Amino acid sequence: xxxxxxxxxxxRGIVERLPQLPRDLAQLARFDRPIGWWLLFWPxxxxxxxxxxxxxxxxxxxxxxxxIAMRGAGCVYNxxxxxxxxxxxxxxxxxxxxxxxxxxxxxWGWLLALCLIGLIVLxxxxxxxxxxxxxxxxxxxxxxxxxxxxxxxxxxxGMVFNWG
Numbered sequence: 366x367x368x369x370x371x372x373x374x375x376x377r378g379i380v381e382r383l384p385q386l387p388r389d390l391a392q393l394a395r396f397d398r399p400i401g402w403w404l405l406f407w408p409x410x411x412x413x414x415x416x417x418x419x420x421x422x423x424x425x426x427x428x429x430x431x432x433i434a435m436r437g438a439g440c441v442y443n444x445x446x447x448x449x450x451x452x453x454x455x456x457x458x459x460x461x462x463x464x465x466x467x468x469x470x471x472x473w474g475w476l477l478a479l480c481l482i483g484l485i486v487l488x489x490x491x492x493x494x495x496x497x498x499x500x501x502x503x504x505x506x507x508x509x510x511x512x513x514x515x516x517x518x519x520x521x522x523g524m525v526f527n528w529g
Contacts, residue, residue: 389461394437406432431486438479446509501528
């Protein structure tokens with residue numbers, strides 16, 4: 366068995382070309398790893414389809430923006446909560462907050478900015494959809510703590526992503 370540690374995030378593409386601070390913030394929000402926001406976006410697409418709303422391209426654009434912002438916010442929140450734990454784990458020690466490249470204060474500010482984008486998106490939705498979206502926040506807030514009480518925190522994360 367190899368002792369090679371897989372990097373937490375490969376630094377390629379547009380994010381790698383950014384200046385240091387924007388790069389750190391982009392990595393903190395995992396903008397360099399789009400699979401997360403795709404996992405959040407597709408249940409939203411299926412929800413629009415199941416509602417029989419037809420080709421709602423403007424709505425889908427808002428939902429994509431919301432998926433990117435709120436997945437990023439979830440990652441920032443997770444890294445703030447887990448900073449001390451992440452610093453002790455080889456796979457996560459190089460993350461921006463755990464490594465000290467981004468302070469917790471700056472991370473909280475970045476989280477607020479991403480949440481404000483999410484709020485703008487939320488206000489584009491009908492009130493029923495707003496209530497459903499707000500309901501997901503409890504699941505998101507609990508996720509980092511699931512790692513402390515279960516060996517299966519990804520099962521919880523699956524509920525978060527499928528809330529769409």
